[in-house]
Amino acid sequence: MKVLGIETSCDETGVAVYEAGRGLLAHALHSQVALHREFGGVVPELASRDHVRRLVPLIRQVLAEADTTMSDLDGVAYTAGPGLIGALLVGAAFGRSLAYSLGVPAIAVHHMEAHLLAPLLEGTPPPFPFVALLVSGGHTQLVEVSGYGRYRLLGETVDDAAGEAFDKTANQLGLGYPGGAALSALAERGRPGRFAFPRPMTDRPGLEFSFSGLKTAAVNTIREQPADEQTRADIARAFLDAVVDTLVIKCRRALEETGHARLVAGGGVSANTTLRARLKEAVAADGGQVYYPRPEFCTDNGAMIAVAGCLHLQAGRNEALAFGAWPRWELGQR
Numbered sequence: 001m002k003v004l005g006i007e008t009s010c011d012e013t014g015v016a017v018y019e020a021g022r023g024l025l026a027h028a029l030h031s032q033v034a035l036h037r038e039f040g041g042v043v044p045e046l047a048s049r050d051h052v053r054r055l056v057p058l059i060r061q062v063l064a065e066a067d068t069t070m071s072d073l074d075g076v077a078y079t080a081g082p083g084l085i086g087a088l089l090v091g092a093a094f095g096r097s098l099a100y101s102l103g104v105p106a107i108a109v110h111h112m113e114a115h116l117l118a119p120l121l122e123g124t125p126p127p128f129p130f131v132a133l134l135v136s137g138g139h140t141q142l143v144e145v146s147g148y149g150r151y152r153l154l155g156e157t158v159d160d161a162a163g164e165a166f167d168k169t170a171n172q173l174g175l176g177y178p179g180g181a182a183l184s185a186l187a188e189r190g191r192p193g194r195f196a197f198p199r200p201m202t203d204r205p206g207l208e209f210s211f212s213g214l215k216t217a218a219v220n221t222i223r224e225q226p227a228d229e230q231t232r233a234d235i236a237r238a239f240l241d242a243v244v245d246t247l248v249i250k251c252r253r254a255l256e257e258t259g260h261a262r263l264v265a266g267g268g269v270s271a272n273t274t275l276r277a278r279l280k281e282a283v284a285a286d287g288g289q290v291y292y293p294r295p296e297f298c299t300d301n302g303a304m305i306a307v308a309g310c311l312h313l314q315a316g317r318n319e320a321l322a323f324g325a326w327p328r329w330e331l332g333q334r
């Protein structure tokens, strides 16, 4: 069973072919970061137009690399939400039309479900059940995954997402957009302990997150302190340590409360090397194990959409010939 996956929910056009039993055959990504850079964030209309430009050449490239023709495809999976409506509609319209013309099923995939299934692309995939930490530009969630399609939201952010806090703090440090990776690189040269930021909502029970206050504390400190390189690095370090500590505390708590031993991390922020190392160490100390996608599959990509689509098809999920995209879509709903 071969599935084409299409990701167009935000600012990356991702395409991949996944085959059940064989795994990922090919994948390609076009990032729009350069296109949006001068605006300091994603411009939705520009994003949609660029997806239109990139999709057909990327699909041709990936099919050729996978040594696959259109007629070999058993399904076409696309991100149907959550995300930017115009960007989603490009993938949805294209994916649905292609599937219809080939006479194969079209599969509407939830973007966050794809992030939590992304570790299945790796050599040692996590067995169910597990707890998933989803940390991206728009979401910060802990989800109990009892099995394929069986998801229970344990907690999420009440304000900013972790990636959003990274991006806004990085912006204040003059690091451009999206700044998560650049902020982390700067933090490597920072000294721990010079600045101390809060670990929000860790002093009370529960699995909710809040990153708005932490972000504001960091942004205010950047404004008040001298702008020398060492000070900027020290602030970046303090911010990174606070975010990582907070995520580690909540993940350990979620594992303890659910009784699960396995943690899966996904979404752009899970590409962060400090977070990966600290989570791995903390969960191992509790006798558990952490599973990550490789860093390029932590951020948005077509491979996670293709593998999620393949699982949907194998599970016999059959969709009516309906067309839609849902910019706001709760995991496990619809």
Ligand code: KG4
Binding pocket: 010, 135, 136, 137, 138, 139, 162, 163, 164, 166, 167, 178, 179, 180, 181, 184, 267, 268, 269, 270, 271, 272, 273, 298, 299, 300
């Ligand atoms: O999953 P993703 O590619 O897109 C969304 O679905 O939002 O996540 C993008 C987010 C951005 O906020 C970006 O700054 C952050 O992930 N990010 C990182 C790193 N790489 C990407 N944050 C911290 N460290 C990184 N290495």
Ligand code: ZN
Binding pocket: 111, 115, 136, 137, 267, 268, 299, 300
């Ligand atoms: Zn994402």
